[in-house]
Amino acid sequence: xxxxxxxxxxxxxxxxxxxxxxxxxxxxxxxxxxxxxxxxxxxxxxxxxxxxxxxxxxxxxxxxxxxxxxxxxxxxxxxxxxxxxxxxxxxxxxxxxxxxxxxxxxxxxxxxxxxxxxxxxxxxxxxxxxxxxxxxxxxxxxxxxxxxxxxxxxxxxxxxxxxxxxxxxxxxxxxxxxxxxxxxxxxxxxxxxxxxxxxxxxxxxxxxxxxxxxxxxxxxxxxxxxxxxxxxxxxxxxxxxxxxxxxxxxxxxxxxxxxxxxxxxxxxxxxxxxxxxxxxxxxxxxxxxxxxxxxxxxxxxxxxxxxxxxxxxxxxxxxxxxxxxxxxxxxxx
Numbered sequence: 001x002x003x004x005x006x007x008x009x010x011x012x013x014x015x016x017x018x019x020x021x022x023x024x025x026x027x028x029x030x031x032x033x034x035x036x037x038x039x040x041x042x043x044x045x046x047x048x049x050x051x052x053x054x055x056x057x058x059x060x061x062x063x064x065x066x067x068x069x070x071x072x073x074x075x076x077x078x079x080x081x082x083x084x085x086x087x088x089x090x091x092x093x094x095x096x097x098x099x100x101x102x103x104x105x106x107x108x109x110x111x112x113x114x115x116x117x118x119x120x121x122x123x124x125x126x127x128x129x130x131x132x133x134x135x136x137x138x139x140x141x142x143x144x145x146x147x148x149x150x151x152x153x154x155x156x157x158x159x160x161x162x163x164x165x166x167x168x169x170x171x172x173x174x175x176x177x178x179x180x181x182x183x184x185x186x187x188x189x190x191x192x193x194x195x196x197x198x199x200x201x202x203x204x205x206x207x208x209x210x211x212x213x214x215x216x217x218x219x220x221x222x223x224x225x226x227x228x229x230x231x232x233x234x235x236x237x238x239x240x241x242x243x244x245x246x247x248x249x250x251x252x253x254x255x256x257x258x259x260x261x262x263x264x265x266x267x268x269x270x271x272x273x274x275x276x277x278x279x280x281x282x283x284x285x286x287x288x289x290x291x292x293x294x295x296x297x298x299x300x301x302x303x304x305x306x307x308x309x310x311x312x313x314x315x316x317x318x319x320x321x322x323x324x325x326x327x328x329x330x331x332x333x
Contacts, residue, residue: 021156210238227326258312260292
């Protein structure tokens with residue numbers, strides 16, 4: 001099924017992500033404090049569950065036969081020692097779905113165990129958990145995939161500015177893309193105020209602005225530095241959490257993004273919910289995204305990109321040159 005701009009999936013996905021961003025902000029405001037210890041991940045746990053439950057609930061109401069592939073399930077919440085967490089999840093979800101109960105919340109979460117085949121929705125309820133906890137960037141990522149091709153992608157980015165700039169104090173933005181119909185960005189406060197997204201026209205490697213994850217464990221730092229030297233990049237990398245990076249690239253405020261397998265997990269394969277929405281936003285803004293060997297991202301291989309290694313996203317102009325450097329450093333697949 002080809003999604004078009006006036007297909008009912010489009011306004012549904014945008015408004016659903018928008019509501020979920022407000023829910024995540026509620027939880028962040030009430031549960032994340034400066035006194036929170038580094039070991040205490042409970043606020044982001046509550047938020048992950050609450051956002052997925054809400055989006056699953058709204059999807060069930062709007063399109064009850066739709067499959068959902070998502071990161072969480074209810075197994076942890078059903079344990080006796082998780083009773084307090086479950087109560088918090090129900091309380092927050094109940095602000096947006098008044099009939100939320102422990103039973104309905106767990107059922108909504110378990111809808112995320114759908115099969116990634118045919119047509120299905122894919123969700124990352126909170127992408128960038130450490131960014132969420134430190135008050136940095138995080139994103140809510142929802143996409144619709146049909147026969148392995150992402151047809152619709154929506155990213156809710158609570159900290160970005162409405163022009164896609166990396167501004168942690170931004171008012172929040174929603175970025176969306178429909179295959180073949182372009183990508184756009186709206187302020188969180190008004191999803192009808194759309195501005196087209198377009199990648200930059202930079203064609204000089206040394207002038208490229210390169211995006212990378214804040215967390216060093218998410219990349220191979222030694223290889224990353226080698227790549228920058230080989231490309232003669234002079235600007236310091238832009239460090240950001242989550243798929244918000246894709247919006248920055250799609251809006252022309254960066255040119256390259258590398259996601260390299262870390263030394264600790266050299267065989268790691270990306271989860272589809274970590275890439276689906278952002279990949280389409282970049283492509284529809286005129287950019288290009290592949291794995292490190294130039295292969296298109298294959299969303300037909302299960303819950304992970306099992307046929308791909310790492311990620312290279314670009315403004316398109318610099319892609320082949322960046323690929324050549326990557327392959328010189330990593331070798332051929």
